[in-house]
Amino acid sequence: MTPLxxxxxxxxxxxxxQIPAGDARxxxxxxxxxxxxxVLGDPGVPLVGHSLGFLQDSxxxxxxxxxxxxxxxxxxxxxxxxxxxxxxxxLGTVYANRERAxxxxxxxxxxxxPFFRRGVMLMDFDEHRQHRRILQQAFTxxxxxxxxxxxxxxxxxxxxxxxxxxxxxxxxxxxxMTLDIATEVFVGGxxxxxxxxxNAAFINTVVGGQAFVRADIPGGKxxxxxxxxxxxxxxxxxxxxxxxxxxxxxxxxxxxxAETEEGERFDDADVVNHMIFTMMAAHDTSTITxxxxxxxxxxxxxWQERVRAEGAxxxxxxxxxxxxxxxxxxDRVFRETLRINAPVGVIARQAIADTEIDGHHIPAGxxxxxxVYPTHRMEPWWSDPDVFDPDRFLPERAEDKRHPYxxxxxGGNVHKCIGLHFGGMEVKAIIHQLxxxxxxxxxxxxxxxxxxxxxxxxxxxxxxxxxxx
Ligand code: HEM
Numbered sequence: 001m002t003p004l005x006x007x008x009x010x011x012x013x014x015x016x017x018q019i020p021a022g023d024a025r026x027x028x029x030x031x032x033x034x035x036x037x038x039v040l041g042d043p044g045v046p047l048v049g050h051s052l053g054f055l056q057d058s059x060x061x062x063x064x065x066x067x068x069x070x071x072x073x074x075x076x077x078x079x080x081x082x083x084x085x086x087x088x089x090x091l092g093t094v095y096a097n098r099e100r101a102x103x104x105x106x107x108x109x110x111x112x113x114p115f116f117r118r119g120v121m122l123m124d125f126d127e128h129r130q131h132r133r134i135l136q137q138a139f140t141x142x143x144x145x146x147x148x149x150x151x152x153x154x155x156x157x158x159x160x161x162x163x164x165x166x167x168x169x170x171x172x173x174x175x176x177m178t179l180d181i182a183t184e185v186f187v188g189g190x191x192x193x194x195x196x197x198x199n200a201a202f203i204n205t206v207v208g209g210q211a212f213v214r215a216d217i218p219g220g221k222x223x224x225x226x227x228x229x230x231x232x233x234x235x236x237x238x239x240x241x242x243x244x245x246x247x248x249x250x251x252x253x254x255x256x257x258a259e260t261e262e263g264e265r266f267d268d269a270d271v272v273n274h275m276i277f278t279m280m281a282a283h284d285t286s287t288i289t290x291x292x293x294x295x296x297x298x299x300x301x302x303w304q305e306r307v308r309a310e311g312a313x314x315x316x317x318x319x320x321x322x323x324x325x326x327x328x329x330x331d332r333v334f335r336e337t338l339r340i341n342a343p344v345g346v347i348a349r350q351a352i353a354d355t356e357i358d359g360h361h362i363p364a365g366x367x368x369x370x371x372v373y374p375t376h377r378m379e380p381w382w383s384d385p386d387v388f389d390p391d392r393f394l395p396e397r398a399e400d401k402r403h404p405y406x407x408x409x410x411g412g413n414v415h416k417c418i419g420l421h422f423g424g425m426e427v428k429a430i431i432h433q434l435x436x437x438x439x440x441x442x443x444x445x446x447x448x449x450x451x452x453x454x455x456x457x458x459x460x461x462x463x464x465x466x467x468x469x
Contacts, residue, residue: 027074027083030361039083039360041065041074049076051212058345058452062086062374071380072360079214080110083362084346086371087381088403090358094349094370095405095412100125104415106350107368112209114222115229118270119277121415128414134266135274137258138251139418145321146249147185148425152318152433154184159433164468169461171291174430178287179203181426182279188243188250198235204228206280210453229276236272251278282419282426288343288457289334290427295448296337296388297431298440298464303390307333308435319432321425330428332390335400338409340388345373345455347411372408373455381406439467 026038044050053061054077062084065073071087085094094102105124109117116122120131137143158177162168179199183189187198208225216223236252243256255271266274297304310329311319319327347370351362362368377385382399392399400407410417417423434440442465448458 024069027081027366028361028363034356034361035359036356036361037359039072039074039362040069041083043076043081049078049081051077051079054078055212055452057450058456059374059377062371063378066374066378072358078111080367082367082369084369084371084374085357086374086378087358088375088405088408091370091372091375091405091408091412092403093357094368095408095415097413099353099355101351101353101355101362102349102368103352104128104349106352107348110350110367111348115205115209115225116277116280118273119281120274120418121277121281130264131266131270131274132414132418133260134258134264135255135278135418137260138254139422141321143249143254144421144425147251147422148319148321148429150185150249151181151426152429154181155430155433156318159430159437162438162466164438164466166465167463168466170294170464171287171458171462174291174294175283175287177430178283178290178426182283184250186251186275186279186282188248188252194235198232201228201231201235202279202283205232205276206283209280232276233272236275237268240268240271251275278419281417282423284454284457285343286423286426288341288455289337289423290430291458291462292341293333293337293427293431294434294440294464295442295458295462296333296340297435298442299446300388301441303329303333303388304435304440307431311432311435314432317433317436319429324425324428327428327432329390330431332393334424334427334431335393335407336388336390339376339382339400339407340386341456342373342376342409343455343457344409344411345452346371372411375405376407376409437469439469441465441467 024040024042026040029038030036044053050061065075065084066086071090072083072085074081074083076082085091103124105122108122113122120128120135123131155177158173158180162173179202182202183195183199204221204224205228206225208222208228211221211225213220214222216226239252240256243253247253247257252271252275255266255274259265297307306329310327314323314326316323324331349368349370351364351366351368353364355362355364375381379385381403391397405412410420442463446463448462449460450456451459
């Protein structure tokens with residue numbers, strides 16, 4: 001095990017070992033004249049299939065299955081049968097979608113549809129292009145400059161209130177901070193007492209989409225998620241007339257006024273759906289990235305010093321949009337964090353026609369999970385994949401450029417993350433302020449246990465030592 005290999009909690013190894021290897025079976029037998037191979041896999045244990053393996057250590061599961069079956073294999077998990085696609089070649093084929101055989105809408109709908117239906121990621125083809133063009137108006141450079149200026153004071157308020165202590169639970173603290181940033185930048189500031197209720201509704205909606213028991217049973221996460229989604233939708237819908245009445249700089253106002261050159265605009269239902277989806281897409285992703293980046297810097301003091309020194313040279317407690325280019329070391333640490341710990345660990349698609357991936361037969365109706373996280377962490381595609389080494393992104397090494405999708409934390413092609421610059425500047429602004437105020441460290445040998453939601457996240461709250469500078 002390399003120093004940064006993720007530790008799995010005690011019980012996981014035992015449970016995974018108990019899953020019988022099973023016989024390799026074909027997903028579907030291809031027509032012999034096609035020259036295509038069948039995707040092989042195994043169902044795992046009755047009822048739950050490989051769900052436990054995914055939830056406890058998806059990386060270990062993928063490495064094991066890859067050794068048996070290669071970069072494509074099928075498993076039963078999460079109440080369905082899915083084909084996992086590993087490796088940049090396969091990912092690239094699905095992203096490129098040349099034959100229009102893969103649907104994002106159908107793929108994601110099974111997992112999160114009831115909570116995030118009509119979000120832009122759950123649309124396909126012409127409709128997706130039309131909505132994305134309008135949404136793009138909210139992510140232009142002048143808009144990003146404005147969002148960063150609005151989020152810096154919110155970051156300052158949070159970080160300046162953090163105590164100097166051992167064992168500070170960084171992950172929940174960053175989660176609260178990114179919620180507050182979202183309130184400021186997405187919804188438009190002063191919600192007052194409503195903020196807590198809205199935050200809770202938002203969290204429950206996201207958690208609903210990740211529920212293990214996927215049924216509307218009163219008292220369950222799914223049920224609470226659906227009720228929370230209705231509450232959020234009601235809140236946003238009620239605010240729309242006021243937001244439409246005058247322009248503003250928050251994302252909500254921008255979506256109410258966004259218009260393409262051809263005059264296309266969102267109707268009220270679109271604004272509500274895109275608000276809920278975009279807030280979800282931004283939240284866990286930025287939280288996980290900022291938290292894990294702080295952890296790697298705590299664990300690697302030499303990198304912490306380099307990032308701090310580079311930031312100090314900028315000469316401002318809060319970075320502005322134009323400062324980002326002057327922070328290449330910070331950028332390499334950001335990229336390496338996204339490589340080791342891709343927050344969107346898998347991307348869902350469904351085949352809507354018979355097709356092929358990497359010479360394998362994929363029948364219409366097949367559910368696919370594109371393994372971004374395992375692809376970033378496996379030997380065929382990266383050397384020493386468990387080692388934290390930000391310099392692999394230096395131009396002279398450029399390990400990420402070996403294949404267009406070797407490093408793909410933001411996905412690819414038409415559904416590529418629309419918030420990648422937003423997320424990047426938010427995470428970097430947080431780390432810049434954090435390092436300006438605190439020295440970060442962890443006890444020798446500490447590694448966070450990893451759980452899996454949308455992707456890998458620290459299961460123990462990520463206790464760090466914070467010392468004021
Ligand atoms: C480090 C942070 C982030 C990561 C790693 C990330 C990752 C991703 C990935 C992998 C996808 C593609 C999903 C697919 O192809 O099905 C995606 C899509 C998306 N992301 Fe992000 N994201 C991040 C931050 C954000 C932020 C901050 C926002 C908004 C402010 C955002 C908004 C979106 C939207 C709207 C989509 C759907 C785009 C489409 O389908 O056209 N993301 N993101």
